Amino acid sequence: xxxxxxxxxxxxxxxxxxxxxxxxxxxxxxxxxxxxxxxxxxxxxxxxxxxxxxxxxxxxxxxxxxxxxxxxxxxxxxxxxxxxxxxxxxxxxxxxxxxxxxxxxxxxxxxxxxxxxxxxxxxxxxxxxxxxxxxxxxxxxxxxxxxxxxxxxxxxxxxxxxxxxxxxxxxxxxxxxxxxxxxxxxxxxxxxxxxxxxxxxxxxxxxxxxxxxxxxxxxxxxxxxxxxxxxxxxxxxxxxxxxxxxxxx
Amino acid sequence: xxxxxxxxxxxxxxxxxxxxxxxxxxxxxxxxxxxxxxxxxxxxxxxxxxxxxxxxxxxxxxxxxxxxxxxxxxxxxxxxxxxxxxxxxxxxxxxxxxxxxxxxxxxxxxxxxxxxxxxxxxxxxxxxxxxxxxxxxxxxxxxxxxxxxxxxxxxxxxxxxxxxxxxxxxxxxxxxxxxxxxxxxxxxxxxxxxxxxxxxxxxxxxxxxxxxxxxxxxxxxxxxxxxxxxxxxxxxxxxxxxxxxxxxx
Numbered sequence: 160x161x162x163x164x165x166x167x168x169x170x171x172x173x174x175x176x177x178x179x180x181x182x183x184x185x186x187x188x189x190x191x192x193x194x195x196x197x198x199x200x201x202x203x204x205x206x207x208x209x210x211x212x213x214x215x216x217x218x219x220x221x222x223x224x225x226x227x228x229x230x231x232x233x234x235x236x237x238x239x240x241x242x243x244x245x246x247x248x249x250x251x252x253x254x255x256x257x258x259x260x261x262x263x264x265x266x267x268x269x270x271x272x273x274x275x276x277x278x279x280x281x282x283x284x285x286x287x288x289x290x291x292x293x294x295x296x297x298x299x300x301x302x303x304x305x306x307x308x309x310x311x312x313x314x315x316x317x318x319x320x321x322x323x324x325x326x327x328x329x330x331x332x333x334x335x336x337x338x339x340x341x342x343x344x345x346x347x348x349x350x351x352x353x354x355x356x357x358x359x360x361x362x363x364x365x366x367x368x369x370x371x372x373x374x375x376x377x378x379x380x381x382x383x384x385x386x387x388x389x390x391x392x393x394x395x396x397x398x399x400x401x402x403x404x405x406x407x408x
Numbered sequence: 409x410x411x412x413x414x415x416x417x418x419x420x421x422x423x424x425x426x427x428x429x430x431x432x433x434x435x436x437x438x439x440x441x442x443x444x445x446x447x448x449x450x451x452x453x454x455x456x457x458x459x460x461x462x463x464x465x466x467x468x469x470x471x472x473x474x475x476x477x478x479x480x481x482x483x484x485x486x487x488x489x490x491x492x493x494x495x496x497x498x499x500x501x502x503x504x505x506x507x508x509x510x511x512x513x514x515x516x517x518x519x520x521x522x523x524x525x526x527x528x529x530x531x532x533x534x535x536x537x538x539x540x541x542x543x544x545x546x547x548x549x550x551x552x553x554x555x556x557x558x559x560x561x562x563x564x565x566x567x568x569x570x571x572x573x574x575x576x577x578x579x580x581x582x583x584x585x586x587x588x589x590x591x592x593x594x595x596x597x598x599x600x601x602x603x604x605x606x607x608x609x610x611x612x613x614x615x616x617x618x619x620x621x622x623x624x625x626x627x628x629x630x631x632x633x634x635x636x637x638x639x640x641x642x643x644x645x646x647x648x649x650x651x652x653x654x655x656x657x
Binding site: 279304308316 | 538
């Protein structure tokens, strides 16, 4: 591929939308979303899609939408070889469609929850598009920034060590890492909440754990984890934070 | 203090400005900064101040500026009791001034580099203002998001564990934690770069370490750490990242 080819192509923009409020989009993201002729976004089959919902009312009247529906979400365990077997062709197909649009000279805005390069699905498109068509990524406020801001307390002070953990990790590993860090962010909670609670207890940090649901969104709640009933359903958008307690002059 | 008092007061807004580009401010931050009658910002004595420089050209013509000049920066070691002794009254004075403005009914925008609650100086004002005058925090794109976006590669995949480390930590602790995480962000580099390099080597991750200088700013550079000369001066705005290598369908 020559530079000349690239000059005639459109660009695939992976645009981070932030934690969930329209006015927390960056000025750059706001401009790209409102000006887009083509938008693409991931969603679960049969759902409107969180990223698409977030930009409701912002899109141009003549925008062309390309929803990318996950073939599986939680029906297959991550450790099952069938998970990658189902997702890989899905990402291939989506990336090929976006690349076709770019080769035809169209810019495409891929709507991404949070920050695209921080545990985002966009990276699976990015890795397939890079080197084939122009790709630009717009960073964004992470969901975890939205969560710790919702608690109205700083997450880290001084030399605090922050560890970001996925609740899908094995319980002993979670407990060990929770004990070893000053400040914690735990994501991908969902059905793993009972495991997260046990691991925090083993790490001696359960009393300091705060659950933030729907950070920066209308239904935002901030609750000490110990105050949640053990059978409280954790929504998709829940994040657990444990604040650091470092040096503070 | 009664709720009635609060209703007549102005608000102190801790406004995150993001990594260093004006169009990476959030729409909310952009509106607050442009509309501010009073702005406050930290800076080193004799310098314009990074936060103030970032918003150059955005402030109202009649804005009233309140620079808060650190009495010490790196002349005293963090472990020296003199460090806190010098900084504590400085934060008290600054917080008292902001509280006076709010009590007189004025809103104040405190310009904060990065995200205010993520290793930011604003938290030292926040903890002194909370409960006395209304305080609102606007989260922002962190400097580390700016850094990993600059590398044009995702920082975390799948269940990767991300660890954020301050280079001011002791070398053995840095090395141990670097070895134990999948993805790394190392901040507060400056004069600690030789220590960071040795710790990464001990952790077996030196070859994967990328130095980002001035992320999202005009002078942005992205360089493998091994390609930097050992006596390369690390600017204040340098961040080291090591990308995770987790599951990718």
